Amino acid sequence: MDRATIAKLPKFDLHCHLDGSLRPETVRELWDALPAKERPPITGSVDQAVLPHVPCPLEEYLEAFRITVALLQTAETLERAAFELCQDAEGEGVVYLEIRFAPLLHLRRGLIPDEVVEAVLAGTRRAEGELRIRAGVILCGMRQEPPERSAEVALLAGRYRDRGVVGFDLAGPEKGFPLSDHAVAIRLAREAGVHLTLHAGEGCCPEHIAEALDLGAERIGHGVYLFQDPATEERVREAGIPLEVCPTSNLQISGIMRSLSDHPLHRYLDRGIRVTVNTDNRLMSQTSSTNELARVVEAFGLGSDEVQAILLSSTEAAFASEPVRQELVAQVRAAL
Numbered sequence: 001m002d003r004a005t006i007a008k009l010p011k012f013d014l015h016c017h018l019d020g021s022l023r024p025e026t027v028r029e030l031w032d033a034l035p036a037k038e039r040p041p042i043t044g045s046v047d048q049a050v051l052p053h054v055p056c057p058l059e060e061y062l063e064a065f066r067i068t069v070a071l072l073q074t075a076e077t078l079e080r081a082a083f084e085l086c087q088d089a090e091g092e093g094v095v096y097l098e099i100r101f102a103p104l105l106h107l108r109r110g111l112i113p114d115e116v117v118e119a120v121l122a123g124t125r126r127a128e129g130e131l132r133i134r135a136g137v138i139l140c141g142m143r144q145e146p147p148e149r150s151a152e153v154a155l156l157a158g159r160y161r162d163r164g165v166v167g168f169d170l171a172g173p174e175k176g177f178p179l180s181d182h183a184v185a186i187r188l189a190r191e192a193g194v195h196l197t198l199h200a201g202e203g204c205c206p207e208h209i210a211e212a213l214d215l216g217a218e219r220i221g222h223g224v225y226l227f228q229d230p231a232t233e234e235r236v237r238e239a240g241i242p243l244e245v246c247p248t249s250n251l252q253i254s255g256i257m258r259s260l261s262d263h264p265l266h267r268y269l270d271r272g273i274r275v276t277v278n279t280d281n282r283l284m285s286q287t288s289s290t291n292e293l294a295r296v297v298e299a300f301g302l303g304s305d306e307v308q309a310i311l312l313s314s315t316e317a318a319f320a321s322e323p324v325r326q327e328l329v330a331q332v333r334a335a336l
Contacts, residue, residue: 001297001304003290006290007092007093008093009093009335010093010331011092011289012094013089013094013096013289015221015278016085016098016099016100016279017171019068019081020280020283021088021281021283023283027046027047030077034070039070046067050067050068051283055251055255058203061253062173064284065284068283069106070108073107073108073109074119075115078119078120079126080123082099082119082121082122082123082135083123086124086131088288089133089289090131090132092289092290093289094133095132095134096134096328098318099137100139100171102142102153103116103117103139103140104149114159117160121137121163124164136319137160137164137165139156140153140168143172143178143179147182150184153168154168154188154192158194165194168189170186170198171221174203178208179212180215186198195319196215197217197220197244198221199221200221200223201223201225202223202250205225206228206232209223210232213239218241219242220244223236224250224254225256226243227264227267227268233273237273241274242274242314243275245278246278246292247296248291249279249280249285249287252285259299260295261299265277269306269310274313274316276310276313277296293310296310308332312329315332
């Protein structure tokens with residue numbers, strides 16, 4: 001299957017960070033408009049500051065986000081970023097998108113958390129009204145922050161559950177920051193009926209994947225290191241837990257691959273584990289949904305049946321209503 005064919009397929013992006021997916025031209029424009037006192041220190045141009053020197057550890061990769069987070073501190077910039085992300089995704093054939101971000105990181109210029117969420121939702125609603133795309137929002141707590149802050153985000157997700165927020169996540173550095181520290185937040189999200197996806201096994205630590213399952217994760221963010229724990233790998237397979245694989249990002253930060261052909265993604269497919277293919281950070285990884293799927297097809301020589309399985313896994317894993325999921329399934333089957 002060639003890139004031109006992949007570009008025409010209905011695609012999905014279930015793991016996409018808002019602050020990691022700004023357009024380069026938007027970064028430059030917002031940086032130029034940002035007061036000097038609010039600019040994080042950088043070396044060289046802002047264009048280069050938002051591109052991590054890869055390959056690198058997860059913690060180093062995340063440093064680039066201090067730039068983009070500083071740019072997204074008003075309702076206008078948040079709404080714009082959400083709309084432009086939907087616009088870019090729809091332009092390459094993405095029919096369903098889930099945008100995730102950490103609302104408590106966007107309060108530096110006077111916004112309150114509800115205003116932050118409402119601004120992003122305004123962007124996704126505008127996109128759904130003007131474009132042929134459906135979009136949901138996932139709110140993230142940060143693993144390295146105090147548990148009470150992630151609990152605040154979980155309650156926020158519950159308040160907006162029926163207004164466009166579809167899930168709760170924990171993101172940020174893994175080493176030294178166990179998910180269990182945020183068990184209260186996870187419980188609050190689940191009690192509110194909010195779907196749960198958790199970053200685990202991205203840059204290290206297969207034991208974090210088992211921990212995520214113990215805490216009730218419905219999806220695993222990345223799961224690169226799952227193959228290092230066969231018992232948990234079998235548990236993921238048996239439970240039908242989807243992996244949100246982000247090939248380019250995984251290659252850049254995992255530390256266990258020299259090329260994409262080293263990615264355990266194909267192992268997971270062969271073992272019947274549900275795999276979805278996503279972008280993670282379109283800006284930092286300079287990628288798109290078409291690029292991610294095309295790279296996987298090329299690296300592993302996947303055929304149309306395997307591509308269809310990946311796309312159908314995305315429809316089944318989406319935190320969308322059942323009617324929307326059935327509509328997405330119909331689009332995939334019609335295309336393939």
